[in-house]
Amino acid sequence: MDLDLGCVASFLMLVDEHHFARAAVRLNLSSSALSKRIRRLEHQVGIELVDRGPLGMLALTPAGIRFAREAGPLLAQASVARRAARNDPGLYHVRLGVPGALGEYPTRAELAEIRNVLLHLVADVRLSCHGIPFQSLTTALLDGQMDVVWTASPVQHRSIDSAPLVAVNRTGIVPAGHEWARPHPVRAEDFAEEPIVYDSSLPLAWMGQWYLGDIRPARDARLVDIRAEYSSTVLASVARGAGLATIPAPFAKHLGPGLAAVQLLGVPPISFFAASRQRDRREPVLALIQALRTVATLSVARSEGIPFP
Template sequence: MDLDLRKVRYFVAVAEELNFGRAADRLRIAQPALSRQIRALEKELHIELFERSSRGTALTPAGTQLLADAGPVLAAADAMERRARLAARGTAPFTVAFMPGILVTPVVRAFTDAYPGIGVEVLRTSYYEQVAVLHDGRADVSFVRLPVPVAGLTVVPLFAEARVVAVPAGHPLAGKERLHVDDIADEHLLQDPDLVPEWRDIARDVREGSSRWRSGPGSTMEEKLEHVAAEEGIIIVPRSTAALYTRPDVVYRPLDGIADNQVAVAYSTQRGSAEVEQFADLAVRLLRTN
């Protein structure tokens, strides 16, 4: 059976919205047409993807599995189309993605010296896009801050970096030269607690079951710092990232009792090439410290 990717895209929209009307608006098609496409996909797969009732729409176990698998499949299809179009125009560059604070210039320079005929571009990413750019073909390699989902990727560790905590300038903790994770146990973390397990294990928010965090693709460093400055909570970031985002109403303090951030270079296992592997080797040679 040949899977119709258009129907899969329709399925993903409904699965994410859990509402056929909103999904139809998002896709800019009529709701009856969307319903027919989903029923056709269920018929082709011989499974039910949604449970439909008066209480609303919910994913079946099969639908949950398809949603998990659909992302990489659609990203790979998008990447294939994008790269084919670029190759047809003879404009496909070698793209290096990087997270803020990671200095990639030495590796890029060494790579261009080794491959003078290859045009190299750099692409700044966010935490939520640092591996997505590999799956969808926007980047050939990506300097990432761990942890990241490793499925379909080759991830090569490079070095570790200390993290600091950002607090409002008027906060009592801002007056201390150095903090321990125990000092911030009663503070509200504006990040996913799983990214800071040392805080999560002692935090009052978690003990009281009131942990909530601001996240999502649109949650930038600038937005997080606005919330910190407004005394809504704290964030914990790598030291080099903090150096890029200084402002008078936010203070960064060294933080003990917390693991360093791990930096790695990653690339798609399926789309590996001699150039990609050479770039990773150069990154190890020039940046690895452990």
């Protein structure tokens, strides 16, 4: 029996969430409808993939683990094949996903620079750039919507490779009327004691660096839960006084009038990454990752006033 790729995509979402109800919400399905899709997929594969647990939790069977490892590249390749059928085969087309709204970070000028560098590396290529909600960065790769995704931490998925791009400093963000909204540095330990906004629906490995989890344990933090699909959502929450936040230092020059950047003392830098599907070794994809690394390095050097050849 042929595989239903929609069922495969639903299975990968379930693997990503480890919970039927949460995966169903992200798929805009009921839990029962998602369960039926998984049952249909198991019938198509001919073996049980999921051990259903109490309270909607799940564990993959050994067969489910093996299938999940191969299903991501399978789904992505199907998407590539569909696009190839519709596009001019003489022109490469690669899709770059960036977290949040398009143009927040990297800026539109930096995206144009990435396109120019890419064209120097691969002449016959077309690049399209897309803003991706924070919650969808991994699935945008797995289901073939994007070929490369810019991320602020390595993607923790067996079917995705994460290539380091550049290290950046973090900056604190406070409302314009806050006592720290002045040109004086603040110790990271003091900043970490304040209420800090975060989104509990996002992976902890990604969120931890933004609520300063590397400065003090999360259990000691005063975290204010918000729903943040884009950077602008985070900044708006800070501006209205919900809590403080940290952002990449280069992003601070684009703050609105209701916010102020705070230099943090003692906070280690973080790294940005280019995530791509593990088996996607096409020339334009590898060239795009190189273009991202080049422009990211230039951008950080400019923001820090470092001469760069």
